[in-house]
Amino acid sequence: MSDAKAPVATAYPKRKIQLVDFLLSFRWIIVIFFVLPFSFLYYFSIYLGDVKSERKSYKQRQMEHDENVKEVVKRLGQRNAEKDGLVCTARPPWVVVGMRNVDYKRARHFEVDLSKFRNILDIDTERMVAKVEPLVNMGQMSRVTIPMNLSLAVLAELDDLTVGGLINGFGVEGSSHIFGLFSDTVVALEVVLADGKVVRATKDNEYSDLFYAIPWSQGTLGLLVSAEIKLIPVDQYVKLTYKPVRGNLKELAQAYADSFAPKDGDQDNPSKVPEMVEGMIYGPTEGVMMTGMYASRNEAKRRGNVINNYGWWFKPWFYQHAQTALKRGEFVEYIPTRDYYHRHTRSLYWEGKLILPFGDQFWFRFLLGWLMPPKIALLKATQSEAIRNYYHDHHVIQDLLVPLYKVGDCLEWVHREMEVYPIWLCPHRIYKLPVRPMIYPEPGFEKHKRQGDTEYAQMYTDVGVYYVPGAVLRGEPFDGSEKCRQLELWLIENHGFQAQYAVTELTEKNFWRMFDNGLYEQCRRKYKAIGTFMSVYYKSKKGRKTEKEVQEAEQEKAEQETPEAN
Numbered sequence: 001m002s003d004a005k006a007p008v009a010t011a012y013p014k015r016k017i018q019l020v021d022f023l024l025s026f027r028w029i030i031v032i033f034f035v036l037p038f039s040f041l042y043y044f045s046i047y048l049g050d051v052k053s054e055r056k057s058y059k060q061r062q063m064e065h066d067e068n069v070k071e072v073v074k075r076l077g078q079r080n081a082e083k084d085g086l087v088c089t090a091r092p093p094w095v096v097v098g099m100r101n102v103d104y105k106r107a108r109h110f111e112v113d114l115s116k117f118r119n120i121l122d123i124d125t126e127r128m129v130a131k132v133e134p135l136v137n138m139g140q141m142s143r144v145t146i147p148m149n150l151s152l153a154v155l156a157e158l159d160d161l162t163v164g165g166l167i168n169g170f171g172v173e174g175s176s177h178i179f180g181l182f183s184d185t186v187v188a189l190e191v192v193l194a195d196g197k198v199v200r201a202t203k204d205n206e207y208s209d210l211f212y213a214i215p216w217s218q219g220t221l222g223l224l225v226s227a228e229i230k231l232i233p234v235d236q237y238v239k240l241t242y243k244p245v246r247g248n249l250k251e252l253a254q255a256y257a258d259s260f261a262p263k264d265g266d267q268d269n270p271s272k273v274p275e276m277v278e279g280m281i282y283g284p285t286e287g288v289m290m291t292g293m294y295a296s297r298n299e300a301k302r303r304g305n306v307i308n309n310y311g312w313w314f315k316p317w318f319y320q321h322a323q324t325a326l327k328r329g330e331f332v333e334y335i336p337t338r339d340y341y342h343r344h345t346r347s348l349y350w351e352g353k354l355i356l357p358f359g360d361q362f363w364f365r366f367l368l369g370w371l372m373p374p375k376i377a378l379l380k381a382t383q384s385e386a387i388r389n390y391y392h393d394h395h396v397i398q399d400l401l402v403p404l405y406k407v408g409d410c411l412e413w414v415h416r417e418m419e420v421y422p423i424w425l426c427p428h429r430i431y432k433l434p435v436r437p438m439i440y441p442e443p444g445f446e447k448h449k450r451q452g453d454t455e456y457a458q459m460y461t462d463v464g465v466y467y468v469p470g471a472v473l474r475g476e477p478f479d480g481s482e483k484c485r486q487l488e489l490w491l492i493e494n495h496g497f498q499a500q501y502a503v504t505e506l507t508e509k510n511f512w513r514m515f516d517n518g519l520y521e522q523c524r525r526k527y528k529a530i531g532t533f534m535s536v537y538y539k540s541k542k543g544r545k546t547e548k549e550v551q552e553a554e555q556e557k558a559e560q561e562t563p564e565a566n
């Protein structure tokens, strides 16, 4: 029986109403009068930049790229190791999508400006590869490729996510059960190393160790200046089936697995496996599983088919629309491919509800829905320290990467300890590779022949837990840091991984129990990143870091490792 049936809430003392509760209740005023209008201008200026970039020929963009790479090399050469801090990109902490404080950018550091690296350098339809610069974002990518009936094999939903962030961190989407994580779809990486050397790393050239070590390394091995990424052919519509499911959490997890993973193990059979998958758990006993297949315009327009032009600003928020399947039963509709890809952008999954409580209402969607979503960068820039801390202490924003067969256990854990709904489920492969990068499948997984697994990859799931925990909604105490710590320990015990954009409480020792450091440390030494770039743990760690703290840790590591390196 599912633990979810155990009583969750007992008699706790009520949490005192604090100033931050008022700040949050009235945040919508700042959002409507400041954040939304400026977001619109911000998006518009980015759009103009994209248009300007697209008017240049690929040849010209490549020439400018070569010049800009030389600038990066020159800038790195200007760094005085004795005086200057360690190297990071010059993106300010508030611009990035993640939830971490990015405190390392508040301590002394040496910035390398990559802001000119925002161009698509080539779309090679023969090789089916897109060559792009790291600041190209997902909105820009889908706008350019979908009219060509092409897409990145894994196109993350939020428009603002950048190629550089998705490769140096992680990226996942409804197609990841076929293609793996964003970094698994990368064919080549162009990297500026600590000594200023520019290298092209691929799976099988002399830099293959670097190629495999860069994902999850958070920019601590070198500066990525371009990436070649796999393209796939797509159609103009996605035929999406919404299937309601009921039962306890274990049963919901099984229904989710059954929605995309054939029980006979025929995981690579396109007639048995949908092209797009996501699951939404709305409570401890109900959820909706969505599976999609690309479809042509002709098919979508055939008599009797329902087309949902989801891109219109007044459309209901996607998670609420999907939830209607619980009342109306299973249904099918055709969504334009680009609208489908960015379906969670307007409502920021369901986080938009807390930021603008009436943002999902009919009148708001019609009047101001076209201004949505608020730009995450502007939300961050205008959030006070109190709101930022609230998100750490009384809110959960975490993605847990767990083996598919443990999703039921994970849902029960989250229900018992956090009680956050809805929960997002997105399957993804973790490949068995010739080397062991920071994340890797469970050793020997292939012997068990579990649902979703193949000889070459274990099926995982991104369990996305975002929103206000039940205890906080009921006004009871909730210790966000402690819950985060417990969650991380649960992940370590269950061979799971935590998305690094999220806040972490891991100690360095536990960080390296969760992630594998073998290949990473080897590359840090080999490519002389130590002493030039911070370590990935220092970038992830919560709390303000002093320059001294960072330098001392790096020094200690360098001293331990120098004899070996020689």
Ligand SMILES: NC(=O)C1=CN([C@@H]2O[C@H](COP(=O)(O)OP(=O)(O)OC[C@H]3O[C@@H](n4cnc5c(N)ncnc54)[C@H](OP(=O)(O)O)[C@@H]3O)[C@@H](O)[C@H]2O)C=CC1
Pocket: 087, 088, 089, 090, 091, 095, 096, 097, 098, 114, 134, 156, 157, 158, 160, 161, 162, 163, 164, 165, 166, 168, 169, 170, 171, 172, 173, 218, 219, 220, 222, 223, 224, 225, 499, 500, 501, 539
């Ligand atoms: N659907 C999805 O997959 C989603 C993913 N995310 C997460 O959000 C993050 C992406 O946010 P985004 O704002 O785009 O990225 P960020 O700017 O936050 O970058 C993430 C990390 O990658 C490093 N990095 C970025 N570009 C480069 C580069 N060119 N060279 C070297 N290092 C680089 C950054 O280094 P530095 O610290 O030096 O700036 C930083 O540590 C990802 O890590 C992803 O996990 C969030 C939501 C959804």
Ligand SMILES: C=C(/C=C/[C@@H](C)[C@H]1CC[C@H]2C3=CC=C4C[C@@H](O)CC[C@]4(C)[C@H]3CC[C@]12C)C(C)C
Pocket: 097, 098, 099, 172, 348, 349, 351, 355, 376, 379, 380, 383, 387, 391, 397, 399, 424, 462, 464, 466, 499
């Ligand atoms: C990882 C995934 C999706 C994650 C999103 C739900 C979150 C990613 C970044 C999050 C946010 C960033 C900054 C914010 C500013 C705050 O003032 C309010 C909250 C928020 C908008 C916050 C909201 C959740 C995210 C968008 C995948 C894998 C689906």
